[in-house]
Amino acid sequence: MIKHFTHPEGKFIIALPVEWQYKNVAVGEKEEPPFSFELYEETVGCFQISIYHENEKSIPKNLKKQKCNKDNLNFFQTRMDGGGFNMHLFYAVVEDHLFMAKYIYQTKDEKLEKISEELVKVKKALQTLQLLSSERKVEAIAIDKYEKFMSSLAASFDLLHIAYKNKSEIEIIIITANQIDAYLRLAIVMKKQLISNTNEIDIKLLYQEENDKPIFERHIYKLAKELVIINQDIFDRLEYLYSDRNRMVHRYIISDLKTRDIGELSIEYVLICEEIRLILASIEDDQFNKQIGIYGGKRNPKEEHSKESINFLHSQVNDKHLVASLQRKIDLSSNDKLDT
Template structure:
């Protein structure tokens, strides 16, 4: 199961790993209803709407408490026009949840629809309207998970670029990975220094309205926190200037394609240095039992299939391209 967090942190729900969030794919609007469908060929659609009493008038059926799962739902059916619709309603505090599962009437008796409805029922047991404190925590965790899944997805792009010998693309994605590794190091080093499990999310997530923490700032802060040494710091700035020359002045400068090929290998080499530094910080957290890795560093052999499917699902959502989907 994977978590879906409403964009403003209003509610959370656990959903099947093989369901894909559709709002961002179909449109840019992340508002009710929030829609989910099984990866691949569409079978049915699961939709969640959440409205406050200010947004929508609704009858005051018995209100349930925030920060609680296992809600009691009023159920209904609305079939017609070639489609069947299962509905669930619940009022929590001053909000109304309205949930639908819609599918083709012709598939009503199929095993796959019955299975999808069971998944919907299971998911609804995890639905929670969050209070203000838990909303902030949920949003931080959601942004952290998206950062990690984006980092995982970047290896697909990197491997594609290498196979195609597209070294400009390769350099850009490796530079992004270095930046990501250092951002993680900064977050974890601050956790160690401040002896806290809190994640300073400004380093891992950047919306259109957030004040950006730029790449050069990340290099400088990494040196200040002794994540990287002077040699690595100087090398990162040297590569940064060469990368900018490649991107912005390939045509108007004397830089050659051969030099770009060599630059790709230099970037991969320094990326490995930074990755090892990240590993060292992770191990320090595990040893001191502080921060993200306070419970230890997982190894591949320890990862259950459910976790692998969760990661595949997150990466699939990041790509949103069928040719890069992993089967779950």
């Protein structure tokens, strides 16, 4: 069971076990080499991978240059043990870049079966490593951002569950408003794919960097109406709810808004959110039937999810939360299906 890690700038892609957590973000480190991965639970070692251009680090002349966009690279392997730690090192040169990978664990654990299992995973992962060409970078980044968008949407349901459990109507409103915005953004991307007969993902609607010009939710409402995703009635209700929500957030104390009104507002948000979810589902079906876009593949969106896809989602959701109490268990048993 795998998930893909894409270099932040799309330089390379590698398939990793779903039970490995990306540690750079988890521990607050910068997203730069080395990129580090460990088991979510009962970790025994750390896998790290780095990439350097020949201008950053000299490339050993004894290593043969290999081609980009190719997996199953040849790695030079060596060991560097000492100071209470064992280190397995892997080197490969691809075009004008040097890959350096390592697996580190404590010397006292070298006889553990788990170490042997993790080393097998390391070698399998390295077989999937690819340096990407400029054209492939764009596609890889788009897919990575889309997957993170979907995992963030999934993670929001954990927060919504907590809000329902705590009967926190304000939280329900805020989270549901986020979900409505997400559904409409995805619907717009998919409707444009259908109109243009393309599989390309307009990622600017699904992911915004800190310095990107924001695309606000009211603009999303307008785009959805222009593309006939929502009708005038839904648009007007969204505008009304947006105004009331802002009054709740910013003017609860200085306005005549009553606490009872917040409960009624939360119900209206939940109802319209479900309406929009069903609209999105119909666009998914349309894509599948026409074999265009995100859902233009072999899998019908109405089919039961495979265990592998659920484990992948759980892993991505864990990386979104980074909260122990919300961590999902990665099921590595041999059953093909899981309950969703």
